[in-house]
Amino acid sequence: MSDTSDIVVPRKPTFAGLRLTRTAIFAGSVLLFWLVLALFGPWIAPHGEAEIISGQTFAPIGEGGLLGTDKLGRDVLSRLIYGVRTTLLLALVTTVISFAIGVTLGFAAAILKGWFDIVVSRIVEAFMAFPSTLLALVVIGAFGTSITVLVLTVGLVLSTSVFRVSRALGYDIGVMDFVEAARARGEGTWWILTREILPNSTAPLIAEFGLRFTFSILFLSGLSFLGLGVQEPAADWGLMVQENVGGLFLGSSAALIPAACIASLTVSMNLLVDWFQQRQQGETVLEKIDQ
């Protein structure tokens, strides 16, 4: 029989299969740079996190520290290097929390349907009806400003859109025949969720993770800027913008440098997600234009 004979399908070698584009390499390098800095920051930074190194506040670039000093005469470069830790770690933790909540509930709603779906979806919609910053302001205002409250609040706020995405994914994959086959076999909800649906939704979820991560950085920075996030003397990029915004009128770049760093992080992350999504769809933009 022709269909019983073997057909040879070569498996792709793992690294060549990555198909990195120039943008992906660039964005990846930027992210890698910040990651290395976050890991080895304390050994690299010329000064301490909250160490006042100069009597001159808002010293320009090159005087005082390499990147100048901030409103209290602390070294901007050192605080920047310490800040990348806080910024990245908080963003990572909040994104993981939002995924844990959002994906579990979203898939469960897609499989169980019925009243569970209705109740959870309406609650999520109620949450989404509030502007996210306002919601965070209310919760943090009520429970006080601590890192735990901050992380949980931001995680919860972000989980609403993760819920939406994973519910839609779950509905799409849930009607596929292999899920029906598992259901006909008598498999329980947990098996269908973790073994049938989850492995088939990793690609869109990874892309979503990158986007949520970016959003989380911006959101946390925004909260820090409003004074609700990380508290002094700890260093955080959003906080640094807030502290030093007064220096803008004195010609200091102490607020602009952390803002630019936030931008570099989020833009690189977005570029990487774009590349990943295009790769999943089989073609990169350049290859499409090529035709």
Add this chain to the structure above:
Amino acid sequence: MTDILTIKHLRVEGHPPGGAYVPIVKDVSLNVGKGEVLALIGESGSGKSTISLAAMGFARPGCRIAQGEVWLNGRDIMALSPRDRHALRGDEVSYVAQSAAASFNPALRIGRQVIEAPLWHGASDAAALTADAVNLYRKLDLPNPETVGQKFPHQVSGGQLQRLMAAMAMSCGPDLMILDEPTTALDVTTQIEVLKAFKDIIRDQGTAAIYVTHDLAVVAQVADRILVLKNGEMVEAGPTDQILHDPQHDYTKTLMAAVRPAPHLVDHRDTVAARPPVISARTLTAGYGTVTVLSDVSIDVPAASVVGVIGESGCGKSTLARVFAGLTPLRKGEIMLDGKAVAPNLADRPREALKDCQIVFQMADTALNPRHRISDILGRPLEFYQGLKGSARADRVGDLLELVDLPRSFASRYPGELSGGQKQRINLARAMAADPKVILCDEVTSALDTVVAAGVIDLLKSLKDRLGVAYMFISHDLSTVASFADEVVVLYAGRVVEKGPSKAVFSPPFHPYTKLLLSSVPEMQQGWLEGVANTIEAKAASAGSVVIGAKGCPFSNRCALAISGTCETVVPPVRELSGGLQIACHLPADHLPLS
């Protein structure tokens, strides 16, 4: 004869994501003259569609026309700029796709879409074009030609939509029309009206046409010449008559040998002695939401036998399988498994009951989780039903692979690394892993090429003989069912219209619907279409469409023999005829159609 289209030494290449370009079509040359129909035939992946698209100077995303010339009306269109090529499409050349339902924009009225191309090319103004379109509708034998353009695509039947698609393709008066499997997605009864319409309009307008299909019986009806393709290469070319009756190349001979004879001509299986049913349905009613799909269906599947379920799309065949499996809960009636009633919902069924009744789906590739290895796909039911673990499980997986004639080494593969036929074998092996008493086969061979499908049927037969498993074999392919099933059930609009032993169902007397179905299966002789399309049965059938939940006989609006006043209002009685045949019809037994 002047050639409308000439293709010389065409080579089309495509590349998988990230891979290098590989040839899809290699050195193909062809020509089509005015008023001539050239058929491209071959198995899936043979490059039929790619060639037909190249005739418009078009390559799918990820593909490119690497070499060759495409001459249309005496111009090499590959030498034109992309913009000039755009101008040709929908003006000198037009294209009819396989699925009309997916090609129409559901948000726009049909008439507007039909005249879109000529309007865009500035051929005339909308009013004049609409008048032309109405003439086309009339030529294509569409009901209510004056008003059909005002409807939305979902308001007309699939066959009508495919004919409207042809109207769209003809609206610009093309010199070349490309028909890519235009009737493959249609039921046999609708296929006739569409084929007839295509043929008439091509003859009327003197258009050249390329007809892509894998169905040789269809080719016999429409084509003047045939080009046989395999793996992107030309195998044989010649006039229809010669290719069909005197094929020269071995591959063409294989293709011809795989054509199944008409259902009433096959050797039917002898009636088996009465066995107790393994699964049966009593007065079953089921549906989705507010729609009732199945009403009052009673079916028995005896142990170690094959019950074929036939009927057109939308008649409730798949729903029947899903109700048996518990995936769709029934509304009324009951399901008996091994003589014991089982819960309608699968969550309430004991594991033993789930094990005994397995289901295999039509789409082999979507039924296998692409992220699981074959060892996990086959191993899971072993673990789930029989508690097998570790090396015992791995051994059994290997045995199962051998059972379906696949090498043991396939266990470490992913579904994406298998061909369509191999995937369907894995699906069967997964069902067999549960050691069931009955397997519900839902169109398991419909998505496969003829030769591969024949292999799967042989496998099903041998599994039944060796292991004594019973099948409920759902298919719209009458020839396969006729040669394979012990008993046959004919469904129409969710009701059983005829059932009995295979031999009795496929020989007279017939239910009028069964007769229509049987006479609609295309035969491998030229001129068959003209004969069958003009019968009163075919004309009556194309006048109406399937109505679900009719008050009386659901077939009354398409039946040439309907007794007006009775058939529409009264549910037909079930007539018990000799040989265990049951027919639900108002016509007395001696008035039922005989041939």
